[in-house]
Amino acid sequence: MMQACGLIVEYNPFHNGHVYHIHEAQKASNADCMIAVMSGNFLQRGEPAIMDKFSRTKAALLSGIDIMLELPFGYAVQSSELFAKGAVHTLNEIGVSSICFGSEAGNVSDFIKSYNHVQHEEESFQVVLKQSLNKGYSFPEASRIAYEHIGLSDHHIDLTKPNNILGYSYVSTILSNHLNIKPLTIKRTSSGYHDQAITGSIASATSIRKAIHQDGSLTPQVTKAIPAITGEQLTEYRNEAGLWHTWENYFNILQYRVMTMSLSELASIHGVEEGLEYRIKKTAPNATSFMAWIEAIKTKRYTWTRLQRIFVFLLANIKKTDIEPLRMTKSVPYIRLLGLTSNGQAYLNKVKKQLDVPLISKLSRQPDPLLQLEERASNAYYSVLPLTTRQKMRKQELTPPILIGE
């Protein structure tokens, strides 16, 4: 029986650190097949991907990933809990034996001990969390205070670190659902998640994107930090689409949207809570850029990430009623295949008869409600491209997955 190891990724863009992660995960898991579940055209922190999911998939399939699955949009642009739920269950449905994630902590037993500790102190955690939220702290800030209160730091997990937070959510999803998956972690080395500057051949995706957008081209500094195939995909995408996506590409369309919506419609958008519709509406007419607009809306309570996510939902017209059902369901309703290698195909041939959910390889005419959100999000993502390019990109969604190495 082939053994598969799962990775939870965004690849925005795919860089040398990701290659390192794949190799280390393969070593740690000793798996025969590396399966990644990746956010599609919009990312966890509420941003459009620098290039589309198919281009990012190609780069990964040529660099060690055997099967690329799509994390459904409904889970992808969410805080760690729902993000982890979608990602871990997708990997569980495809039958991985292990999941290997990068973390600042680097020791999986610390995550497990922390999970057990939090389970034990759940009640007191919830009390302090609620108190802190009521005081006007943002959710991440309030969580940090509550974790500190129950003494989580004694268990060596610093939950102010972004990759520790995600890793904790993965472990928590695995353990609380009693999934037959072994969690593994690799210590993140040189470069922090949010590092702004590229300093060598291993750089954060944030710093790589920043350099690309600033220079408007792939400088030697950038190419040093990414595999050649990522450079090729980026260049090809830019030639075809005329741009690498940033939020500013969507400013006009977002301003139009908000300025033609009623307050009650705005309040029906997922993530718009606590009267935020008034702030979004009020700041719209005078906004001169996406960044300036977020700056004008931002308060202590609303983090930048939370507001960015809301703008994804506004852009793609995602309602509260679209997302609420995801909290209730136990697992994911389908697995969507973006691409695979011949090794991935061999694995799939072995497992596909035992799958509990449909394996979807292209969008159909009557898709699952969750796939309808995917389609809507992709339509929104491609809407800023020239007519012929966006038509071509949208058609990609309807074609079979990418197959490498036949």
Add this chain to the structure above:
Amino acid sequence: MMQACGLIVEYNPFHNGHVYHIHEAQKASNADCMIAVMSGNFLQRGEPAIMDKFSRTKAALLSGIDIMLELPFGYAVQSSELFAKGAVHTLNEIGVSSICFGSEAGNVSDFIKSYNHVQHEEESFQVVLKQSLNKGYSFPEASRIAYEHIGLSDHHIDLTKPNNILGYSYVSTILSNHLNIKPLTIKRTSSGYHDQAITGSIASATSIRKAIHQDGSLTPQVTKAIPAITGEQLTEYRNEAGLWHTWENYFNILQYRVMTMSLSELASIHGVEEGLEYRIKKTAPNATSFMAWIEAIKTKRYTWTRLQRIFVFLLANIKKTDIEPLRMTKSVPYIRLLGLTSNGQAYLNKVKKQLDVPLISKLSRQPDPLLQLEERASNAYYSVLPLTTRQKMRKQELTPPILIGE
């Protein structure tokens, strides 16, 4: 007491035929004050105006109109019945003694006789109308058949002619509401409503727009058919906004909208009836232009005008629930002033204490629901302009009316 004569206009753009109409109406009515009620940024036949309402207002105020009122958006982009209701009641609220409209028939007693005849034959008219609609005829076509059936042509009104249809609706609104307004009509002379080519100094607005859009500039043929002030306004607008509005400017945004809406949302848009949401949705991905899209949706039942109106409602996000109340109310909830001359000001000073509804001169923070639609429609209209221009244009909506000749 000053006497006012009302005109119901679109001025898209204001041309020599409109100057003639004002003079003839003044002679026929012997009024001291000429008041026009004009469609705003979107027109009755479901099109964006070639330039904004303020530019069109300026041209008219310098050419014989004393007071320019805005026909609320909720009435403006509608078939003749609701259009006439909004226009006639607006003029009634401002206290006009007469309304003078252009028509192919040219004799007001024919309209009155026709109205009485239709009242008398109402039942049989409705039966034939319904039968024809059930056979799949469009509404205008079905009406024509029903009018013919009850023998309306014996009364010299040909209700296949667009200006006769509108005139008939004005007369019908006046008579059925027992308004103290005298209907007057002027025979339209040389140029038909839909004439495609400019043939002299009096040309249809359709032919003038067509020539402007085709040439992308104001050729001598165009300038011959419009007053100098219209030419100046058109040039100024083009310099500032970078375009003269056509539907094609809105194609990308409309395609984005439809491709991020659910079928049920699409069905909630005003005018989307009888499963039309499926046709609109199905044809969206492959549409390559606005015109091609309408062409793909069109059937015998859905006229071009009806589909264009639906696209206005889609663009401005106007729901069925936004428009339904307008059918129930007896009159209009306010009068909105776009501009006036000193003579218009003198008239207003005389009547303003007797007005039954508020006279609104700029959009306020808590507008009437009907004014909220106005704002939404204007936001949609301006959304295709460059950032600084659209901000400036939107601010115009919040400033006091244009005053000429102080």
